[in-house]
Amino acid sequence: MADTIKQRPGPMRLIDATQYRLPVAAQLSILHRASGIVMFLLLPFIVWMFDTSVSSEVSYDTFTSVFTAGWGFLPGWCVKLVVLALIWSYLHHFCAGVRHLWMDATHSVSKQQGRSSAIVSFALSLTLTVALGAKLFGLY
Amino acid sequence: MSINYGSKRIVTGAHYGLRDWLAQRITAVLMALFTIALLAQVLFGGPLGYDRWSAIFSSQWMKTLTFVLIVSLAWHAWVGMRDIFMDYVTRSLGLRLALQVFTLVWLVGCAGWAVQVLWRL
Numbered sequence: 238m239a240d241t242i243k244q245r246p247g248p249m250r251l252i253d254a255t256q257y258r259l260p261v262a263a264q265l266s267i268l269h270r271a272s273g274i275v276m277f278l279l280l281p282f283i284v285w286m287f288d289t290s291v292s293s294e295v296s297y298d299t300f301t302s303v304f305t306a307g308w309g310f311l312p313g314w315c316v317k318l319v320v321l322a323l324i325w326s327y328l329h330h331f332c333a334g335v336r337h338l339w340m341d342a343t344h345s346v347s348k349q350q351g352r353s354s355a356i357v358s359f360a361l362s363l364t365l366t367v368a369l370g371a372k373l374f375g376l377y
Numbered sequence: 378m379s380i381n382y383g384s385k386r387i388v389t390g391a392h393y394g395l396r397d398w399l400a401q402r403i404t405a406v407l408m409a410l411f412t413i414a415l416l417a418q419v420l421f422g423g424p425l426g427y428d429r430w431s432a433i434f435s436s437q438w439m440k441t442l443t444f445v446l447i448v449s450l451a452w453h454a455w456v457g458m459r460d461i462f463m464d465y466v467t468r469s470l471g472l473r474l475a476l477q478v479f480t481l482v483w484l485v486g487c488a489g490w491a492v493q494v495l496w497r498l
Contacts, residue, residue: 248467251465270457270461273454273457273458273461274458274461276454277454277457277458277480277483280454280483280484280487281483281486281487281490283487284487284490284491284494287491287494288490288491288494290427290430291430291431291434291494291498292431292494292497292498293427294427297426297427297430297431331409331412334405334409335409337402338402338405338406341402
């Protein structure tokens, strides 16, 4: 009888989740987690930016030059890309987080509400990311 | 179900969980309020150069608020990272403990550096 019963697949791993089509709310959620990790890993860089920008006139010039002349072997546009990643991470994490607080306060946890609030979060965070990114890359 | 009572209680779990769940939300609100306060000061005051930027952080109340932000961020990030390790590092307790220690050192180090910057001004 054992050979006619299918082998059980075992606990689901993160890699198995990539085989499924995730609904919008799930994509927002995993990106919420990912953006948190990105900000955690770049935290020393964030503190460094605060340190150099606020400590003295001289260090402030160092801070601004990192975006033009680059840092070590990294060109300026590369540094700007990293900062853009940070901007997106913060905005996404913020919007998805507010969505969590909204769900906590209003109990709007139906499938439809989850879907629409996720779309709003994406729209808001991505729009602001594009706007701030354009400013960062000197488009206006 | 895992056996986690008595001598099998793990130090790398979430314990009861409610305190940290609430702390993540409260620190989130605190940080959001700080963001708005900082954004308002940055946007409304004319062109931003070194003088105006450093002046923002020179007042005692702003330093204190920023300190609250730093502590809030450290706790918020700790809960987040601990949850991630709990979800994905399920088989090795030793690895999870090591990652938690690394996370704490990372966060305390960054927090200390930021506080030093603030009170050097």
